[in-house]
Amino acid sequence: MRWLALTLVAIPCAAEAQTAVPAPDQTAQGEVAVTIYNNNLALVQDRRTLSLAIGRTRQEFADVSASIRPETVTLNGAGLTVVEQNFDYDLLTPEKLMEKAIGRTITLVRTDPGTKAETREEARVLANNNGTVVQIGNRIEVLDASRVRVIFPSLPPNLRARPTLSVTLEAESGGARPVTLNYLSTGLGWKADYVTLFDEAAGKIDVQGWVTLTNNSGTTFNNAQTLLVAGAVGDANSQRGYRPRPIPGNSPGTETVNREQLGDFYVYPIAARTTIANAQQKQVSFLDVSGAPAAKAYFYRNNWLGASAQALSADTVLRFSTSRDGGLGDALPAGTVRVYMRDARGAPQFIGENNIGHTPMGSRLALKTGEAFDVKVQPTVEKREALGKDKWRTTMTYRFTNARPNPVVVELAQSGLDNWWHDTRIESESLPSERTSADEALWKVTVPANGEVTLTVAFLTRY
């Protein structure tokens, strides 16, 4: 291989080239296994064969991930002891080249503007502080690199074209042997993407699940055995941020899928070895279910004393289950669910999307896909009456309108019932409600086709 590579690049070049020029697209990676987590993290295992002399040697590992976390590197091999590991990121630049030449001799080439003849002089670099001072014979000059060409005798050691991992090893015996390099890398991640075709008339969905993995690590992993872990490891503290209140109808499941598990996480192996190219986004199918039951719902949540001079669109919600019976029958890794419906000509059109977290099998999901053009709610604060000290009556009306040719059920949640006081009561209501929590009451209102309904509620509060 090596002589072939050299033949290929038989150029009139100095024989002192330090390493053979690699053939195009050749990689120093060995047998690579990549385990990718959801949170921009991957474990890379790289089995390479090293030819080692007995005793202490320094090995450079090229083609490791450019986003390697060097502190996580471990190296294992039979009869090997790691003396030290280095991660050198002092990059070779023109400026550093001059800096490292201080005290050394360089060659200056000048071209005569008239005769075009080139003259060469040896010069010693004295200093390079905001300008380069050189000594030519007995003259001291400030180098003007725009007029002369500078030739350096050699590359300075320890300057790299890119960050390089090197390991000093102590070998008990010489010869070739397999070694395993393990490290964590950022820049690799994955999520799931679900294509959901909703048939409203039949009340069914067809769902295809795709694993989408992205590689922005700066490195291509060739023929990698790839494993995806449905979980974000090591970021237990990051899940405490603000989350919007869920739409009613979401509940986690309790069923176990017949898939490989690693501790708390499901793992999704990719069947064949695959090349994960740099700057690539790759998708592999992992779920294909047709005819699972699904239903559409309308939901509107009104804040305390929320009122509007215009009718506001209710959320369109898609509800389905991931249960084995009457559902998708699988756990769903976190990702984006995109929902499509067929238009009048039968072509699927996009009607909205929503994100899901890691969803166990047996869960119920309620996902907002958009806002209904034709189903609206107009909340109004009709009256605020003081009934006594710390005793108020608030009369609200909610006007539901439906411009669709079929009746719909709108779920209205009035929230804020437990904001600062704890004895909010519903004194009277024109339709029965369900107190879903201390803070919320829920009405399920049937609105006739091309019709409207008004709900009137009186709340008793301390303020």
Added chain:
Amino acid sequence: MRPIRALIALLSAALAGAPALAQPVTSPGPDSVSVAIYADPDRWVDTPINPAWLRGYALISEKRTITIPKGRAVIRFEGVAGGILPESAIVTGLPDGVREKNLDADLLSARSLYARSLGRPVTIRRTRGGRTVEERAIIRSGPDGAAVLETREGIVAVDCRGSEALIYDAVPAGLSAKPTLSVETEAAEARQVTVTLSYLAWGFDWQANYVATMRDGGRSADLFAWVTLANGDVTSFADAATMVVGGRVNREGGGAPVSGLDDGEPFEFQCLSHVEAREEQYAPMPEPAPMADSGERDAIAVTGMRMSLSASTPITVVREALGDLQLYRVPHRTTVAAQSQKQVALLNREAVPVDVIYRSYVSGNYVSPPELLLRAQNREARGLGLPLPRGKVAVFEPRGDTSLLIGEGSIGDKAVGEEVEVRVAQATQVHASKRLAVIGGRTDQALTVTNANPFPVRFEAGIVVNDGIKIGGASARLGRKDGRPLWAVQVPANGSVTLTYRTDPVRRR
């Protein structure tokens, strides 16, 4: 040279234990395409579409005919939208399904060309004093330290001022001109198939623009509306079935695609020494190419719509319900060209009954200056009765044989049966004022409206009532709207009207 290279490729493939290579098949473009455009979910309706910053998106569905070979094959789809969201791509019609989908965005650029050529031979072309010399060299530094090269004579840095240039022998494999979507499939036998490729893509937008021309002395208006759709993508869609989708569609993330990261990074040759840097004389920057401004687009000014009233009535889009959204279909196939804007008629209704109303709000001792309002009912019996997607409304008043703009407002999405209000202007000839007198425990209020117009106007005031306050003793009958007492009155020409009422605290029981 090529056979050797191929041999190496084979050897390395064999060494790496790779399966037989998939055969590449290129699909250069679609046979037919449909484009459904969704408006930017975050753009306010009053903000016009900015052709240079389109943040809406489109669902693009393409039919392509492909001849797939027996065995494993990689099908590359060329000519897809540059703003493609690859994770949304759906490919149907392949007989044996899709093994995997890839979007390769490692783009060919000055930087990637240099980075991928590390350790490989290039040619330095040097122009000094009008003479050009070429020399072979090997790249020794990375793209962040460009450019240190090794020549026969030693180590050199490429001149940062442009007198030296690098010439590469070939484009490294795996770099593509633009992001390319490909799918891998496996077929039992070679055959020709028609596949459907659909995907979402960024860089589109649309909006409705209404034009109301008053007639019959302000009692009705001719209503015309355009759908304005824009394609900011680099790809044109010829003879496309074109649709726009109205209503609010939930999107997550909301960012532009993350692919194509590499092409934006700057890349330049660094200088060897500071003296050099100080004396460098850049060639004057070329004038930036003139941006494609709206003058180059086939945009039609909204005010140009009056042609619809005169000669031929334009073809309007056809509406259908799509779940809880509205889909408007352009009835004929049309070309949605790259970097262009297009207008199609949305509706054309004559003599829609409207009310012109002056409105104020009263809160405490404050009364808001009256604003001019156009009100219509979205009902069949009142000349409308169709879903109206949100958009801007321009109101014109005839003047001789021309029309002048008298106001501009906007409406949200209005379903059939809803009241449609457009706030078009601040009134100049109708004023409202308020007086207040506290006598004993009660507060007497007086609200006066004056009209300097030579014609009567309709005036409405919504009265904001604070918690625990009751209105009593009104001199006129008050209605109720949006949970507030409403005073609706006709103000005579060059006259005024006053409402008096009392605000009393509600007595606690």
